[in-house]
Amino acid sequence: MRRFALALAGTSLALAGCGFQGVQSIPLPGGPDLGDDPYEVSIEFENVLDLVPQSTVKVNDVNVGRVEDITLDGWRARVTVRLNDSVKLPDNAVATISQTSLLGEKYVAISPPEQGATGELGDGDEIEMVATSSSTEVEEVLSALSMLLNGGGIEQISTITKELNAAMSGREESIKSVLRRIDTFVGTLDRQRDTITDALDKIDDLLVKLDAEKETIADTIEKTEPAIAILEQNQKDLTKMLVGLDKFGDISTKVIRDSKRDLLTNLKNLQPVLKNLNKTGDKLPEHLGTILTFPFSDAFSNTVRGDFANMNMTVSLDIEELAHNLLTGTEYDKALDKSLKKQAEALRDLVSPPGISVTQTPPGVLGVGDEAGSGTSILPSIGMGDVDPAVQSLLMGGLS
Structure with missing residues (x-):
């Protein structure tokens, strides 16, 4: 009896020295085997739900450790887990809070990333919150379902259906026509998808060229600034000129409208002239050459050769x-x-x-009674x- 009391007292002192926090601080019987030299890893979660200390840590659904402590670090939850020293995980491993069944207990699942595993997770390492997540809770599903059923989407769908029925009533043919046109439009777009794609590619090429010439474009815009300043200085004169052009246009329109009948008459009178001018055809240019030698032909220059003249x-x-x-x-x-x-x-x-x-007097010979230097007449007498x-x-x- 005395030994049992001493043992009980020693156990109480040991528990008091270790900071006893209740039943959850006592290791559960039959828990995961941590080995002789386990190592600790710190994991950050946005929400640990109802995860408690002494919960299981699993890798590929195998128990490899347990949750040692859960603390609050600002607005984040920090979970300290202890893993068996035989467990080898990459340094960029990911962690998730899952549960064994729909209403089962929570546990921490650690796994390698899907791609790009690097390094090795060791004692004192930390898995940051960007690599952690938590599964959807049954409470969250039921809450969302409640919101959907009670004044949520279902009721809105019913209201939308009633309004659509009221709007479409008596307009079935028009709606069908619109749907057929939309179908035709979509079909046309589908047939022209290659052309549209080619146009988009060309626009992309244009944008690339504009980007390559952006310095030239910026320089051009800077150089146009003086011209814009000049236009601004002459704004009143330009406005006055445009107003004058507007008045000139009105007057020109009135003149053309008033002279329309006379213009048409002149064009009709000009028609016979143009018609006869067209009849002359290719002969007109030939006869225009005789104007300089009228009334003689253009070959008259061959009549006089030296002191002789020939005429027919x-x-x-x-x-x-x-x-x-x-x-x-x-x-x-x-x-x-x-x-x-x-x-x-x-x-x-x-x-x-x-x-x-x-x-019959030979050309170049003076006739009877002709004076010297008076020349020889070559005109015929009729x-x-x-x-x-x-x-x-x-x-x-x-x-x-």
Whole structure:
């Protein structure tokens, strides 16, 4: 009896010296084997839920240690675990608070990262909060479900369904038409996806080029600043000029509107001229060359060679040909084939061919009675004695 009392007293003193914190400080029987030389690791969690000391620490669902202490470090929870010395983990291991079943106890699960395991976890190391997490609690699931069912999403879905039914009632055909158009639009986009992708690639290339030339663009913008300043200084004059241009535009519009009828009349009157000018075709440029040598042809320069001159002249007094040459393109042109043709036939019977004589004096030789230096006449003499006076007047007027 005395020995039992001494043992009990010794045990009480030992517990008091170790800082007894209740039943949770007593190691559970049958707990994980920590070996002869276990090592401690500190783990930071945002929330440890209902994790308690003496909880199990597992690696790949195998018990390898236990939770020694849980303390508060600011707004974080710091969990100190003790692991068996045979457990080898990387220095960047991750930790999670899980539970054995839906309503089971909590435990700490430590595992290597999915990629990039480095180093080795040792005594005194720390797993930071960025590498820790906690599983979803049943309480959280039930709370979210309660919010969904009581005034949450379900009720809102019911309200949305009722409003959609009220909005679509009587508008089924319009909604179907809209849906068909959306389907067509989406189909068109799908068919043009290569073109859209190519356009986006080109825009990307453009942005790359703009980024490469950003210094040049910035320099250009800086150099345009003086021009902008000049425009700002002349703002009033520019505004006045624009107002004047507006008035000029109104006046021009009024002038064009008022002169529309006269302009159309002038264009109609110009049409016959252009039509006859078009008829001349390629002949007009050829005959324009005779203006400088009128009334002679452009080959007149070959007539005089040194002190000799050659000339061959043909004079046609046919009334029909003269009238045709003089009246072509006028309003009397159409009357040539009728009345004028008959008159020309009557005049042809009355007019006899004129007598034409050419001087026989050799070119360059003075004739009788000619004075020295007066030159030699090379013009032909045309006899008009047998020509009708009206024809003579017409010919003399044309030759003059």
